[in-house]
Amino acid sequence: MPSKFNILLISCLLTSFSSFATQHFAIAIHGGAGTISPSTVSADKIKLYEAKLKQATDAGYAILERGGSSLDAVNTAVNILENSELFNAGKGAVYTFDGMHELDASIMDGRTREAGAVASVKHIKNPINLARLVMTDSVHVMLSGSGAEEFALQKGMELVPNRYFDTISRYQSLQKAKEKIRKLESASSTASAFRANYVELDNEYKMGTVGAVALDKQGNLAAATSTGGMTAKRYGRIGDSPVIGAGTWADNESCAVSATGHGEFFIRYNVAADICAKVKYQKKSIEKASNEVIFGPMHKAGGTGGVIVIDNKGNIALTYNTVGMYRASRKQGEDAKVAIFAD
Numbered sequence: 001m002p003s004k005f006n007i008l009l010i011s012c013l014l015t016s017f018s019s020f021a022t023q024h025f026a027i028a029i030h031g032g033a034g035t036i037s038p039s040t041v042s043a044d045k046i047k048l049y050e051a052k053l054k055q056a057t058d059a060g061y062a063i064l065e066r067g068g069s070s071l072d073a074v075n076t077a078v079n080i081l082e083n084s085e086l087f088n089a090g091k092g093a094v095y096t097f098d099g100m101h102e103l104d105a106s107i108m109d110g111r112t113r114e115a116g117a118v119a120s121v122k123h124i125k126n127p128i129n130l131a132r133l134v135m136t137d138s139v140h141v142m143l144s145g146s147g148a149e150e151f152a153l154q155k156g157m158e159l160v161p162n163r164y165f166d167t168i169s170r171y172q173s174l175q176k177a178k179e180k181i182r183k184l185e186s187a188s189s190t191a192s193a194f195r196a197n198y199v200e201l202d203n204e205y206k207m208g209t210v211g212a213v214a215l216d217k218q219g220n221l222a223a224a225t226s227t228g229g230m231t232a233k234r235y236g237r238i239g240d241s242p243v244i245g246a247g248t249w250a251d252n253e254s255c256a257v258s259a260t261g262h263g264e265f266f267i268r269y270n271v272a273a274d275i276c277a278k279v280k281y282q283k284k285s286i287e288k289a290s291n292e293v294i295f296g297p298m299h300k301a302g303g304t305g306g307v308i309v310i311d312n313k314g315n316i317a318l319t320y321n322t323v324g325m326y327r328a329s330r331k332q333g334e335d336a337k338v339a340i341f342a343d
Contacts, residue, residue, distance in 0.1 A: 022194050023152055023217045024332050025064040029056050031087045031165030031326030032208015033260045033306040038341060049086055050338045053328040056080040057336045060214060065332075070222035070256075071109055071132070074212035078105075078128045078224045081210035085167050087326070090126055093165045093228025095174040097181075101165040103228055104144075104242040106130040110250035110312075117142040117242035118330030125161035128226045129155060131242070142242060167229070177232040188263065207328065209241050211258025213310045216274040221256040221312060223272075230263070239263025245273035252312055254280035257290075261305010269298040273311060275292050286311045290319040336339070 029231035031053060036117060041049075060077035064070070087096040093101045101128025106117035117133025124130050134143050143151055149159060156233050209227035218220075225248045240247035240263035247263070247274035250256035257272035264270075269295055276291035286309040294307060299321050306320025308327060317326045324341040 002171055005043050008017040025217050025274075026216050026310060026314040026329065026331040027057060027060040027064060027073055027077065027212060027214040028308040028316045028318060028329035029053065029060070029081070029210070029212040029309055029327065030258060030306065031081055031207070031210050032316075032324035033320045033322045034208050034304070035300075036322075036324045036326075036340065043342070046340060049340060052084050052086055053326060053338050054082065054336050056193050056212070057328040057338070058142060059285050060212060061330045061336070064214060064216050067217050068217040069218070070197050070220050071107070071282040073214040073216065074131060074222045074224040075128060075195045077105065077212040078210055079126050079215075082126050082128060082226055085169075086120060087209055087210045088170075088228045088247040089226040090168060090228075091165060092232040094170050094171065096229070097178065097232045097234040099174065101228060102233070102236070103127045103165075103226070104238060105224070105226035106242045106248040107131045107135060107224040108222065108244060108245060108250040108256070109135070109249050110223070110256055113251055115244045115248070116139050117244060117248075119144040119238045119242045120236055121145065121148050121152075122162050124152060124157070125160045125164065126226075128224050129235050130273070131224075131226075133157070141244060144238075145236075150172050168230070175229050181232060207245070208305075209239075209260040210243075211248070211260060211308060213308050215250060215259050215310050215312065216338045219252065219312060221250045221252050221310065223250040223256040224260045225258045225260075227260075237339060240266035240271070243267055245270050249273045249276050251276055251280070255286050255289075255309050255311040257307050259305060259321075261322070264303060265298050265303025266305065269293070269301075269303065271298065271307065275301045275307065286299055286315055287319070288319040290317045293320045294321050 007122040053291040060073035063073040085092040108115040116131045209224040254322040306325040309317040328338040330336040
C-alpha cells in the first residue's frame with residue numbers, strides 16, 4: 001500500500017503536469033497602422049496582405065504548439081514580414097530623404113527582461129535577428145549604424161547591399177513626399193510654421209512597422225518589432241521601434257507589447273511600458289490599459305498608431321486609433337484571425 005508521502009508526491013506531480021498541459025499559448029502580430037483605408041487598398045492587395053499575415057501567424061503558432069519558446073515564435077513571425085515587400089520592414093523598407101534605407105528593430109524576453117535592439121542599420125537583411133544577437137551575445141541593449149554592422153560581421157551574419165531593400169512603390173512614395181516637403185519649406189516663413197505644417201505630411205508618409213507578441217507553454221512572454229522607419233526621414237532619425245519601453249516591451253508579470261505608429265509620440269509617452277505598468281500595478285486588463293494609452297494623452301497630443309498586446313494568461317488586445325491596422329492573432333486550439341480595418 002503506497003505511503004502518504006508517495007500519494008502526496010504523485011498528487012503534486014499530477015497537478016504540475018495538469019498545469020503544464022493546460023497552459024495557454026497564443027500569438028499576435030501586426031504589419032503597421034496608419035492612413036490605410038478600404039478606398040486606397042484594392043481587394044487583390046488586401047488578399048495578399050491577409051495571406052502574408054496568416055502565414056506569419058501560423059508559423060509562430062506552430063513553434064508554440066510544439067513547445068517552442070515565445071522568443072522563437074515572435075522572431076520567426078517577424079522574419080516572414082521582414083522578407084515581404086508588402087510591409088515597411090526588411091525588404092519593404094521605405095526610403096530616407098537621401099534615397100537610402102535605414103532599419104531599426106528590437107526584441108525583449110519577458111522571462112528575464114533582457115532586450116536587444118539595433119538602429120539605423122543599412123545592410124542587415126533581417127534586423128530582428130541582429131537585435132536578438134545583441135540581446136544574447138553582447139553586454140549591451142542597443143547598437144546602431146556601422147557599429148551594429150561590425151558586431152553583425154563578428155557574429156558571422158552576412159551583410160546585403162543597401163539596394164536589396166529597393167522597391168518601386170516605396171521609391172514613388174519618396175518622390176511624392178520630397179515634393180511636398182519642398183513646397184512646405186518654400187511656403188513656411190519660420191521653422192515653427194514648417195514644423196506645424198509638417199505634422200500632416202508626417203501622418204501621410206509615416207509607414208507602419210511589423211511586430212509580434214507571444215505567450216509560450218512555459219508561461220513566458222516575448223515581443224519583437226522591426227521597421228524601415230518614416231518615408232523621407234532625415235538626420236539619422238530613429239523612431240520608437242528600437243526603443244525598449246516605447247515600441248517594444250515584455251514582462252512575464254504583466255504583458256508583452258509591440259507598437260506601430262507615429263514614433264515620436266510613442267517615445268514621448270513611453271507607450272509599450274506604460275500599458276504593462278497599468279496591468280501590473282493597477283491590475284487593469286490589457287484591453288482597458290491599451291485603450292487608456294492609445295486613446296489617452298498621446299492621442300490628444302496628436303499621436304496616431306496602435307499596439308498588439310498579450311498578457312500572461314493568453315488574452316490578446318489589438319488596439320489602434322487609426323482607420324486600420326494590419327493584424328492577426330491565434331490562440332491555442334483556434335484558427336488564425338486576420339483583419340485590416342475595423343471589425
